[in-house]
Amino acid sequence: VSTSLLVLNEAPFILDLDLTQRFLTNCGGNGNDSALPSWLVFSYCLFLGGLLGMIFNYKNFLVTMMSVELMYLGAVSSFVLFGTVCHDSRGSIYGLLLLILAACESAIGLGILIVLHRFGRSIDFAAYQQLGG
């Protein structure tokens, strides 16, 4: 059942490999050394940078949006690098789809930015703390 599923739905490259083996090769070699591969660390650092940027920035909406972009970039690049490392075209396709989402999100974010500036005259978070909680 599983092989037929793989043939129908999945990429051709994992067809002949054991799943565990494939996971281990993706995540740093033969299983004896537990070090993660650099591409995973890289994308995770990007993601974490964006996340920390969002958490520790409570000043400016613009910087927040850049952090959002960075966070999405981390996740998207991890998909794309997964696709590259595993010769799996799905990774890149998902990456493109998510990129579109990120673009939509930043477009709406810019819209919100303009609304804030036009009506609220400020894009600092300090100006938006009326609702107690």
Next chain:
Amino acid sequence: MLFKLSFFERALHPLYSSYHAQTYYGLALYLFLAMALCGLLATVAYLFSLSSVQDSEKRSEYECGFEPFDSATRLPFDVHFYLVGILFLVFDVEIALLFPWVLSLRTAGWFGFYLMLGFIILLAVGFLYEWKRGALIWPSRQHELEYRASAKELTSTALFLILFPLSTPLSFTFAGVWAPIVFLLMGSLLVKTLGTGAIKLPLTAYNNQRNLIELSSVVDRTAHLAVEASASVKAIRTAPLVVIEDYISALGLLKQKLIPAYRLAIKDLTSRAQVSSLTCRNHYFHDEALIGAAESAAFNNLGRAVDEYTKMKATYKSLWKTVFNTPALLETYTELKARKCLALKLTNRISTLRKAASVKVAKIRALAANPALSAKELRSLRLQMEGINVAVKNDVLAVETALARYSVKCSTDLQTRRTSAHTIKASGLSLFTPVIVVSPADSYFLHFSGYLLPEMCLTLILAVVLTFLAVGLGQARSKKSLALESLIALRCGLSFVIGLYVMQLFGLTGLTLFNGYVLSSSYVIALKMLTIFSGRFILSSSESYLRAHSRHLLEYPITLTLSILFMLLLVSAGHLISAFLALVGFSLNLYVLILFDATTAVAREAGVKYFYLSTVSSGLMLYGIFLIFLITGTGHFLDISQILATETALVSIAEPLLQLALTFLLVGLFFKLSAFPGHLWAAEVYEGSPDPIMAFFMLPVKVAVLAFVIQLLATAFEPAVALWQPLLMTSAVISLIWGAFAALAERKTKRFLAYASINQIGFLLLGVSSGAFEGYRATLFYLFVYAIMNIGFLLVFLHARRPDGMSLVYLTDFRGLGQRYPQYSWSVAMILLSMAGIPPLAGFFGKYYLLLHAQEQELYGLVIVGLVVSLVSTYYYLRVIKILWFEGQDGMLPVLCTITRLQALTLRLAEWSLWAFIVYSGPVMQGLDALVGTLLVFNDFYIIAN
């Protein structure tokens, strides 16, 4: 389909010779189509616009609004907005440009790497330049004029940032001879763009002829390498096929050699035995020595045949050895296992044949060695020999047929191998295979017209309404009346879609659509119905909001319906990526919906906060999805559950990572549900957003997301129940306590509702956390009851107004509603009692089933927390009832505006259904059993269908 694929393959093969490019030609085709379409449209627009604009006054700037620069009198808004927008676009374009580099870095070598480094350094320089020029500093109004002067330079910098990076990957794409030409073209374009001389460009290095030549040679070399790589990859791919062909030919050889020799030996043996027996008969009384010689000659021949046979077997064995020692074939071990088994059978058969033959030969030899043989005995000997002859013939026939069957099997294997190779190639082009149905009802017709008809209808309705809006705007009609008309049209459309779902609900157990990206089952359809029903309720209740609002809200109904459409897709998602797309899709609409009241400060604050937290949670979810994708190699729910259930080694190795992934995923989803880690936004966003949008958060959003959570946990992560159970329990308990105690002290209505809904979500998650049939059933029951209760309560809240026209901001504003509208207030009071969990009402049974199930699972702590929290909630619900009925009327009575007869009926029905549960508990629970059954059996069904 396959023929089409091979056509594309052949058509595109010479263009993209490298192996990676082969897997991407689907994308390349799409890109080409998109570019061609853009070009066509641009050409058409160019032609038509030239012919239409002839008046010079029409072209003057005044017609197009105000001048963007140097106009100190009036500026609609700051040019910095455009600059930041361009910066963001550059950021996205940059990512898109990094993709091909990521893929081709290995083949492009160090040169490509340095080129990329240069690109990034240039970007950084541009960024620093922008920074220094102050594009990132948001200027106050006083300083705006100073910055405006430098706006031109900033624009040119942004153009530079966009255009320059484009040139490098383009030159890579048109490899070889084209590279210099493209480069020069792009360079000249750049020089033309930046001809104003705002900044000096480091272009000299790239305009250098030698560099260009080197570049083109490197590109040539890369292409050559890619061709080589693709050839070797092809060789590796075809190696198993070659081996199988070798193997078949070897077997053929074996068959050719073995069978005739064996047959010859047997024939020889029988003829000689016959001759000897004949001689025996003829010369019985004459020459005993002659007989003996004949006999021995016959048996010698038989022995030689046996020897020949063993030799054949040895060659056969060595052949097998060579076949199985080939490493390439070892990789396709699943196929070879079957073959090995067959080969073993054959060798066994041959060895038993040999053994039987030798036994018989020994017997005859022993018999013939006896000197005193009578004629009768000789005759019997002859008969025996004939018997042996027949037996040996039969054996030979059996081996022959086995070999023939084997060779047929080998050739069919080869055929299947070839077709599977073809399938593999085809699946690389999954963009071209939009539909693979895995269901008994295997037809495109059912697919499109049956299972996704409601969603397609909704999309069509949205498109039609948009068109009519555009036409109406063209006729200069008032925006408010247009908005109200579109609201009515969309309301009717949603009712129609509910009807379609009712038709679908019966007789459907479960199936996967669109290659498994979309699921459909009774569970999915029932929850879609609940989502769309509550969404329709919000839409129709928005009418009074639209009428009362001073600004035009033209896009409001459309955005709301679009959001509902995305929720429907979320409920039926069968893949993590499709689920994420749907989730972010409706969140995007919600950002807009909150900010429809952008003129008020609270709405802006709510919009900012929701945007901020929603994007954080989406990012977390996305990374969780990636981790699951990394571990299991798939995003399909059903495949994930299968892998988690069967691949124990993988799960034990990747358990910490899986735990992390589930935490990320669930935290993101808890945010959308406003459960524990993501509950803090709820009160503020509810308070800040418009009333119907707050109701939208409370009803369809929660229903859809909870339906998705149950689907995800019951289908995909069912085997990993131990990993997510603690998370859900923690979230449920803290949400319960937090919601109850925060609502206790709250005076504002919307905040009160927010905390109450956090509490109710805690109850719902309590049921999900058990991961068992009864838990899901109790959760679904409480979800339905939750929807009914909240529809009833919100219907009154959304239509009630204070005498000054405001909505009921404080809970004390409900004062006097009971005296003025006793019927409606009675229903509201009953609904509140049901929320509190007073026995004969359905809300009590909802909580009762949830806590009963927790008690059955021996989670006594949870039961105690649930009971205490329920008591606390009884207090604050009773407080609202007290305000509603028993606090004095002081002339400031609230007014209910424009409740239609249908809405009044809805309210009564909601109340009656809460009462009636005690009568209809049997059928209701049976229906829920069926729903949960399809949810849990879905896995097995899928496997059977394959």
